[in-house]
Amino acid sequence: MNKPIRTVAGFCLLLFVALLVNATYLQYWRAGELAEDPQNRRIVEAAFSRERGAILVGRQAVAESVPSDDKYEFQRVYPRPFQYAPITGAFTYFSQTGLERSQNEVLSGEDSRLFVTRLVDMLSNTEPQGGSVQVTINPAAQQAAFDGLSALPGDVEGSVVALEPSTGKILAMVSLPTYDPNRLASHRLGEVTAAQRELEDAPGQPLLNRATGTRLPPGSVFKLVTAAAAMEEAGYTASSRVPGGASFQLPLTSDESGLIDNEGRSCGGDRIPFTQAMANSCNTTFAKLAIEVGAEGMKEQADAFGFNEQYLDELRQASSVFPADLDEAQLGQTGIGQFEVAATPLQMAMVAAALGNDGSLMTPYLVDKVSSPSLQVLDQTEPRELRQAVSPATARDLTELLVATVDEGTASPAAIPGVPVAGKTGTAQSGLDDVPPYAWFVSYAPADDPQVAVAVMIQKADIPRGEIAGGRLGGPIAKAVMEAVITQ
């Protein structure tokens, strides 16, 4: 009987080898896939009670984990919730948003750059700690932007974005209305669900980061793009004379909806100086310029500034839109930032920043440094050029026009004594009767060596319809943000 017993022994060996191999497959190769399964509550709960790294602005944390004495060991707190909620997002039991989401691997300590730290934690049997994320936000600029926007009357809906033109660093990013992420990070999950539902249904969409998520017609601030296209494609310079006129009937149209005027601003006759056209925000001029450049040239220039493109890694963003295949009437509308052209505040800040950086458009970014729990810098973001949006000559000429616009034109509310400021206002028609126009303002300063480029967008505030104007509403906010950066 020994021969079959040996066979049985071989068979049993086979069974055990199969078990060992399968266990190895399950616990080693398949472990990662299982850990990523959204139904795996173990991972969720462990992540929720872990000591996450902080999100730092300057030396101050805007999101940090503090010990908690309930079921979960750490509680996520946001010391300056309203100002920074659009950036940090919220770390909830159910999901994460904002930087809490995009930087989750670092904050939770799972990033490969934290491998050594994790190994040390494992060997010393201490709880793993997450790395911290230093953001590019300038706290003074953020404060100025938040205060300025909040000071507008009523339930404000709007956003301010400030960039450092030479690097693409996001210096300020404010969106109103905002919310308190502390409510969503609570350990009392029932209240979290209720708060989440309340915020989702709230008027004005407080969970939406308008800086990157809201696309609106940019109106006259889009004239920067039209002007750049005219200089790049049609050979205009700052000293050129451009088409003017009090009104302009768009080609292919005959009725009033195709008639463009200048709302009473002085735009002269047939030919006027470019300076005057920009300073007075002449609609007739820019509609004609857009048609002159052509649909293809306009789209090329808009795309060069980042329209129809995703460029921000750290937050969810909506791509700004410049439509293709326009006829001449639509093209004229587009030249003054109407029709289907739509931009996020971040996009308009990028246009300003590129002009302020000799035409070189830098990729915007929010995360400056990633540090280990022991505050050792693991990674520092290197500024990257997205592309050369316009030639340095065009950038210089446009800046000249925009400085004049602040000095003697519609953008004068942003003027800072002793500092040359380049700026442009915008008031865009919503296209809907019951929705008031949107006020825009973009600027950068000092014009000779810009340190900051700002875009202000006011979607809604408690202001009579007739008084809505980009310059009056947005100018002072932009000025405050620029001053906050420059005077440091």
Add this chain to the structure above:
Amino acid sequence: MSQTGALMGFVHRRRRGAELFLLVLALAVGIGAYAAVGLGVDGEVPVDIVGYGGWLAALVLVAHFTLRFAAPYADPVLLPVVAALNGLGLAVIHRLDLAKEAAGKPHDYAQQQLIWMTLGVALFVGTVALVRDHRVLQRFTYTSGLGAVVLLLLPLVPGLGYRNFGAQIWIRVGPFSFQPGELAKVLLVVAVAGYLVLHRDALALAGRRLLFLDLPRGRDLGPILMMWGLSLGILVFQRDLGSSLLFFGLFLVMLYVATERAGWPVVGLLLFSAGALAAYQLFGHVRNRVNIWLDPMAYIDQTPGSGQLVEGLFGMGWGGLIGRGFGEGRPDRIPVAESDFIIAAIGEELGLTGVMAVLLLYGLIVERALRTALICRDGFGKLVATGLAAVFALQVFVVVGGVTGLIPLTGLTTPFLSYGGSSLVANWVIIALVARISDQARRPPPDLSPEAAGTGDDDATQVVKLR
């Protein structure tokens, strides 16, 4: 038997000292794990560590000294391996108790399991002390068979049996519940071994050759068909896939070893496949198990669904290579983890390392039992030892394979680890039987030199003491 000639001149040593040393290591595993659970969960060594450790040590030492006096040549590896597994199982059950206590549902499964272990060791001692020679069991071939069938039928008796987790394999007497099937498998091994050792020649030699296989005669198919019917009956009436598979597999292995003919397993496998296919077509619960096995994630929220299996998989995945450590995992997320799914709890907190260690310990038990079968001098002993080894190997394969997703999940306990008295007690008896057979097998043959007996070392005249 022929191999005794080859083994002439080699005399097994008793190795009881080695066993004692290994037992100290096994106790270190058991008591160390218990302390680690306390440290991991509560941050302190459990207050009852001395009493607990002392009791565990006392049980193990009693078993050791029983072997020392009643079966001095018994295999010295078996008892330490079993002690380590049982100790580890107790610690993990204690760990799960603490998790339930934290959730406000206190349990004292570990304490109950320790009581069952005490009973198990008592039965171990009783078996080793009373069965002085395993061959006496051959007399109880048909009694055992009848006993096994009766035990298997008990849960179907109205008022006595009850259904738990979908399977009707439990009986309840007063406050105690018991799975008679666990003891039935021991009796079944004895019955089948007794039957086969008598009829193996008929089964082995008669038959006709078809292609490459020697197929058995039709009339000899009786017992195999009976076992097939019994297995199917368990599957149909008790809805117990695991036991059904176990009994039939066990029978095939023993039949193959007894007859030395590969035709039997082939016929058996065909029968099994036919039965399995029919069961899949006919019974919703079988189909359900297979569907869950193919795609566990799709059935998480259903009833009966795969929630337990998937939680086990998540836990084992989370445990990774070295595990989270006692108190750092969430094995309590797995429903009734202390029973069939205890290997998943081990995988979560002790990692792949722990799972592999446990599997190797099981492998060691199977290896020792098969080695015993190889060196055993009588056919009955060989068959019993092989059968018990097969029970172990198949049971571990079915339950661990099911929990880790290798094969469809069928409910079976993990020997010596799972909470559950019937299983623990039955397994201690199995180890006692293997120890007894190995003692007989390793014992030096009686002095049959010509001067002593005058007829040479002929097996036929070997003195066999039956009482």
